[in-house]
Amino acid sequence: MSEEPLLGRLESGKVHLGKDAVKVLYEQGYFGRPLDDGLELTLVEAAYLLDRSRLRIEYDGHILSFRSFFELASSFEKGFEFRYVVYKDLRERGYYVQPGVPDFRVYPRGGHPGKTPAEFYVFVVSERTPLPIERIVEPLRLSSQMRRRLMLAVVDEESDITYYEVRESNPSGRTESAEPGGQATLLDDRVVLWDPKASERLHKHGFYGKMIGERLQLSLVETAYLLERGMIQLVDRSGVPVPLDELMRRASEIEEDFEMKYRVYRDLRDRKLVVKTGFKFGTHFRVYKSVDAEKRGTHSEYLVHTVRVDHVFHLPVLSRAVRLAHSVRKMMVFAYSDDGVEYVEVRRLKP
């Protein structure tokens, strides 16, 4: 770039340039916002252009070095360093980027401001910042309303960036409901269905439980669902019937979040999905659109993890969950239950 760098003034957290900058910076690269009397750059845009020697910046009677500008900007704006590395990375990948809500708007390849709508809203977060679920749900609602996709850019402690797309999910399957089974006994934290025929039927048609010899071991969520739907009878070790509310009470003693987990289990089963434990993947459930119990090795499509409505995501944990889901070719879905049950899918983006 052999052009003479333009001169800007740092003032009230923005960098202001004259009218000539509109042609050079805005029209050629969609940097800044054109105003009546010139062009206005955010600190992030200005740092990017300063680093490329497209700009000189005057402040308090001095021309700032990159180091001085960077130190100033990072003291003016919380999170400046994070936004800078993300902005720089997206720009260097060839995208036009404008400031927006929550942090940036990114235009699709071949598009630019004034020609096409933005494709993504970008939300920049530090790996270290715990992220309450509503801080994801809010921009997600906004993006959906505006028909934009939501990109989460997570900056780690070494300034590497991982991009995610967050979107609403509406999983559904095509499993037929299983036929009623027989009597089962509640042991400490699991349940055994004794009748070999009933066991086989429930296992084969709904992929409920696990056959241990000729008997079916059911988990507590499976038992609650089958009991609520009238498909088994449950007794304790002395043969006394255990009604649903009693099972719920005992299960909640064993597992703190049982009720929350069961609400999601039931919703997924009611959506004709087959739901099994996701223990091997570190999530609550692995979920199949349909299962042929005869055929081994059917692939589950989703990993579903249930979180409270006031859940706070720790990004290293989120990162691990999504990475693991991808490594086994499944979608990572978080479910939270307010009134109904909501599903949010998080997947890795490679912009």
Added chain:
Amino acid sequence: MSEEPLLGRLESGKVHLGKDAVKVLYEQGYFGRPLDDGLELTLVEAAYLLDRSRLRIEYDGHILSFRSFFELASSFEKGFEFRYVVYKDLRERGYYVQPGVPDFRVYPRGGHPGKTPAEFYVFVVSERTPLPIERIVEPLRLSSQMRRRLMLAVVDEESDITYYEVRESNPSGRTESAEPGGQATLLDDRVVLWDPKASERLHKHGFYGKMIGERLQLSLVETAYLLERGMIQLVDRSGVPVPLDELMRRASEIEEDFEMKYRVYRDLRDRKLVVKTGFKFGTHFRVYKSVDAEKRGTHSEYLVHTVRVDHVFHLPVLSRAVRLAHSVRKMMVFAYSDDGVEYVEVRRLKP
């Protein structure tokens, strides 16, 4: 099996059989412990043989059905159901299994009691049981002393079993130490080294930081290490020097466990390993035996996660970490620091 089933008596939590059982059950299959007057079976062994019709069990004047025996046994012994599914699974895989500490001893293929020493000590846990680190370290010490391997058998809510081997680890690398760099500025939660030559040197020889343009961004642990080893000078935004203890104090405000994490970082670096953030894998560090910064795509051998000495493992989380490490062909190592730093590797076993 057309043999007439043997008759045993359930008494004080064991099943007792006559002398004839020694020949039939012990000598042919290494079930039970021979005593002067017969053979003694644990409840788990008895349930296994009862299910295979090799045994009838008398209790309180009655012959018990499998269901009655199972319900009784599970009320006598906490964790009976878990041990039963693990015992059954290992037996069906063709291993000889004897009761032991913590739960079972497993003999190597081709070996058996009286001929060969056991290969594994087996520790059976429910997916749901939180596991304090000392409950892993204790049997690990015992196993090492006895020169046995330690197997952790985790039973999930659907009675599927995942086997892990837990062992002491002693990672070491072969990186040469990097040459001293220059002056760096502490920003909010990261550090920038401004001199391009010093930046390149530290990045190239020690794989420290990340080059952002011509400048090196360092993480807080990297900065603390380089500062402690006298390889950089650190100043704040106003140019005032920041000594190590002040950096440690500020870093601990940003990250609660900074000191613990730094102790492990330093130990790993001192072991001539190259240590980078493991954020993308959901762990504290990814660790390389050596790194050629010229060559892209060097593979890190370990994922290291730092835990407190009173850490409690939640098995779904452990499962996810180990599974993820395997999916990227790395060893999963947990580090905890008491006096020095100890490393424990957990890996999946397929018996």
